Structure formats: structure tokens, C-alpha cells
Amino acid sequence: MADMHESRKKITITIDGRPFTTRDDDQEAAALLRLAGLDPDQYDLAKIKPNGEPKIYRDEKVIDLRDGDAFVTVRQSAPVA
Numbered sequence: 001m002a003d004m005h006e007s008r009k010k011i012t013i014t015i016d017g018r019p020f021t022t023r024d025d026d027q028e029a030a031a032l033l034r035l036a037g038l039d040p041d042q043y044d045l046a047k048i049k050p051n052g053e054p055k056i057y058r059d060e061k062v063i064d065l066r067d068g069d070a071f072v073t074v075r076q077s078a079p080v081a
Contacts, residue, residue, distance in 0.1 A: 013069045015045070022065065030059035033073065043073045 008023040015036040022035070030040035046054035047063070048070045056074060057063055 009067075011065050011067045011069075013065055013067075013071060015071045016073055025065045026062050027065065028059065029057040029061050029063055032063065032071065033059075036073065038073055041076075043075055046072050046074050048072060 008025070010021050010023055011025055012019055012021050013032075014020070015032065018036065020032075020035050029045040032045055033040045033043050040059045044056050044058060045063070046056045049055055054072060054074070
């Protein structure tokens with residue numbers, strides 16, 4: 001019996017214009033930020049909707065990924081120490 005991950009097709013998404021490939025079609029926003037090399041404590045992930053508006057996802061929000069999805073990162077406003 002084949003490994004389940006082998007049969008899943010690759011999904012390519014972009015984060016801040018950079019392409020990333022995954023086989024996992026549902027991931028937490030924080031995991032995608034880490035994939036892009038960013039700290040989830042400092043950034044949120046936003047998906048660009050067809051009308052051009054961003055939909056912001058918090059770290060623990062699970063996102064259903066589709067091939068070609070485009071995301072941008074949004075720096076969280078941090079209080080100045």
C-alpha cells in the first residue's frame with residue numbers, strides 16, 4: 001500500500017510573491033508563516049480574495065489551501081517598549 005503522502009498532489013502557493021510547495025492542503029496560518037521564514041508572533045497571514053481585498057488569518061486559524069492561492073504577510077502592530 002502506497003504512503004498516503006505520496007498520493008497527495010503538490011499545492012503551490014505564494015507568500016509575499018515567493019512560491020512555496022506543500023502537500024498538506026490544510027495548515028495553520030502560523031505554519032505557513034514559518035514556511036516563509038517569518039515569526040508568527042510578529043506577523044499575520046492574509047489571503048488575497050478575488051476582489052483584491054485581504055482576508056487576515058490569525059496564527060491558529062486553519063486555512064484550506066488550493067493550488068495557486070496568494071498570500072501576503074501583515075506585520076502585527078507591536079506596542080513600543
